[in-house]
Amino acid sequence: MAEEHYLELSENPVQFEHASSVNNVFFDEANKQVFAVRSGGATGVVVKGPDDKSSVAFRMDDKGEVKCIKFSIGNKILAVQRTSKSVDFINFIPDYPHTEFSQECKTKNASILGFCWTNWNEVVFITDQGIEFYQVFPDKRSLKLLKSQSINVNWYQYCPETAVILLSTTVQGNILQPFAFRNGTMSKMSKFEIELPVVPKPAKLSLSERDIAMATIYGQLYVMYLKHHSRTANSPSAEVVLYHLSREGSCKKSHVLKLNTTGKFALNIVDNLVVVHHQSSQTSLIFDIKLKEPDCALNIHQPVLPARSIHPYRIPLSGPAAVPSQPPVPCQLYSSSWSVFQPDIIISASEGYLWYLQVKLPPTVNLLQDKGKLMDFLLRRRECKMVILSVCSQILEVGEKGSLPVVATVFDKLNQVYKDYLEAEQSYTQAMESGPSRGSAAQKRPVRTQAVIDQSDMYTHVLSSFTERKGVSHKFIIAVLMEYIRSLNQFQITVQHYLYELVIKTLVQHNLFYMLHQFLQYHVLSDSKPLACLLLSLESTYPPAHQLSLDMLKRLSTANDEIIEVLLSKQQVLGALRFIRSVGGHDNASARKFLDAAQQTGDQMLFYTVFRSFQQRNQRLRGSPAFNPGEHCEEHVAHFKQLFGEQALMKPSTV
């Protein structure tokens, strides 16, 4: 059976000492650091981050149970919350005093729910009665209140990427108030209400913090609400409701993800996909909010793929205890000890692992039958290029009946992305050329993502091997090539010469010259010098290629020299002479070339005519019919004398 697990845990998890009675484990979403605090810090605090640089180990005095511990951005200042009234700070900047300092919350009788770092020296306290925004002065070992706001808070969520804090307010908890922080300012965004499936009577807190998550998807901030099914309300299964949170304007309900099941769920965001883990079935679903469902109302989404579990994971035994003969232990997936954090983090505190969740694209290819939809899906993924190219090869390989429309759809989708990139690149270049003066400094060079599959990618990875594969009918090969050229043309992308060459090669191989002729007649294969030369080389097998080639050279209008060469090689000396005159190149023409060709024909009258024509030119240009020494025509003059005698030479005086 083909590999079907499209989700996997990262191969190199962050390992830490698992949680126990003497070891408390904390996770900071902002810096993605795991803190293992042994005995309140007295026997050591080990901080493990995503890379070695962000890993630290230190000791601190045990001043009571640690409730929350976080570094400021860049590991500059450590904040530790031990009581519900105050937060303690320790400098980690070298040369600064290391003694702890403390800050109590300003509001009387309020208790601190938590705190978040929004910058290396800016911190927000969230209390049950509001939020307080402070600036920390590590040198003075003091804090300054920048701003505060009174509001009843049930719980809060923080999205470090966008520095937005979401507060749950009111008795039911379903009015959410977001605040945004940036460079020492705090701005209140418009609040919004989450529709509850049932309104409890009497009112009580009905929206749990576990059912709300914040994450950025496709560059936009969303609040995700896990709406459980309820027997009373008419909702047979759970769903995830996405609220789009824009900095300006209001928050709108934008997408509904249908889970089609009930139970306990957890959310992750991986590669802009919403991943919903379902604990009881031990499977996960993925949703792409950009994928339109044809048979669903706007913005209601079904899972992209059937539910599958995360790829089985074996815990490698490491450290001195690791014995090579000992097999890795299978890890229990979807364990109840798992904690899920945004965007893509899964932590097993009891085992001491932090994984990043990853999407594996190759298995999706076999799970999604609709190739058009598959392409839409793949084109939005980060590591998509090789998978897309393999899909292209695959659909060409099958060669089933009716696969051409599929091929066409796939090509169109690829070229749409390709075209968008080319256009962005072009407008960037134009903006750069016109000078960075007028506000164009904001324009960034477009990023070439993996989804940009250009002609050379297609040629190298798909088409060239496809045309050489045995057992494929040439009709199908030509149809596919024409389909690709059609698609490129449709998006007004200039077709590269090697594609034309491939078409011609295939047609010639199967003696389909008339087809080739018609393609040229309708300019399906665009004019170019290399193409004209290729045609010339076909003349021996297909005589009309000569005419086609000359026509093309003529249309190019930059290939007059080539036309002369072709005509002379065909011994059409007079024709060549007439042509060069008609394009006004007679004065600079190499007389030697023409005389050589005329002499080779063995036609004496022709030689005479050509010779006299050049003598007349010389007369007109230089006042003398004689050839310049630089023209190297001595041998032709001799030949002329020998044929027609000295007296036949044109004399300067005769004109």
Next chain:
Amino acid sequence: MASGMQEKQYTPSLLSFFIYNPTFGPREGEEEKKILFYHPSDVEKNEKIRNVGLCEAIVQFTRTFCPTKPAKSLHTQKNRQFFFEPEENFWMVMVVRNPMIEKPNKDGKPPTVEYQEEEMLLFNGTFSRAMQAGGVELLMQKLEKFFYRYLQTLHLQSCDLLDVFGGISFFPLDKMTYLKIQSFVNRVEESLSLIKYTAFLYNDQLIWSGLEQDDMRILYKYLTTSLFPRHSEPELAGRDSPMRPEVAGNLLHYGRFLTGPTNLKDPEAKFRFPKIFVSAEDGYEELHLIVYKVHSLVCFLIASVELTREFCEQLDSLVGPQLTLLASDICEQFTINRRISGPEKEPHFKFIYFNHMNLAEKSTIHMRKTASVCLTSVHPDLMKILGDINCDFARVDEDEEIIVKAMTDYWVVGKKSDQRELYVILNQKNANLIEVNEEVKRLCATQFNNIFFLD
């Protein structure tokens, strides 16, 4: 036709046409067996035998002068005979009455005989094939059936240079629309594997041919001079209107079959398509011709086996809607092209262009070509001059140019460059040779700037 009586005397007409094989009756008294077909059929037997014998003699006699190239035609005071040997020992002879003028008529030249044979070939396969299949009897039946109809479509009096060329008029189309058609053709051939070849015409002009050039040439002639005219007449008369949309599934389309069933819904409908024979790697291939039409867009498909109702229905539902879309695309192009070329101003020149290489022809002389009448906008005398120039061109291989001053202030210019021929008729009073030459150069620069045409 005010001067009808007198004119009639001058037009060339078909006197007789016959096919014989000298090996079928070599002995005295068996001469009649040689004759496979004779038109007109009501000629007395002895005269038939006499005429055939005469032709045989001429061919034998002239063979002594040039064994490799037997005589092609014999011109006498009253008529002209054309001899053609399509297959070994099978001779086709056509006798045409000369127009009663002093100049020998050249423009009724040999086009027709060869086409006849080729078209015959197209629909019936070779003579010897028929012989193998059913002996002389069958061959004679087939000949009778074919030529009886064919000779009716032959209108010698209106033959001119275009009939000599037997070219194909191509429909100008932009690259994108052309590629769409390609895409369509490929899809149809892929999903209906019975279809071996496909071709496209719009307004009687060719857009795409999957057939080889030689086969296409004959089929093109058959379609434009025989099949289409037969079907356009009922359309013009309002019967069987093509505007009646067919509903297939939920898609509206205007497609219908020109060969085969006229109405798919008719339970009595016959699914018989004309058979044609096209050249294949090993001799000839027997195929079935399906002609399917939407507005002016005709797509014909050639299938390799007998076709069933299911197939026709499948084809109708697949091809009809797509073709309807394509037809409107092309129609749009057509009107744009016409708008660009501007209002039809009467230019002071008219031309005929022909390329031997791809058989492309273009004429601003012919307004509309139908089976029965060929409407040209110039005097027949000028057309005869064109025919004469063409004859001269045929004699030499090199490029040349001929300029003729005709009566009535017309200049006729013929140019030959490589495989291309261009004939221009200029109406410029008091123009001299140089001016005419300049004018033609200008014409070439404007009309033929995208091809290599030596001045």
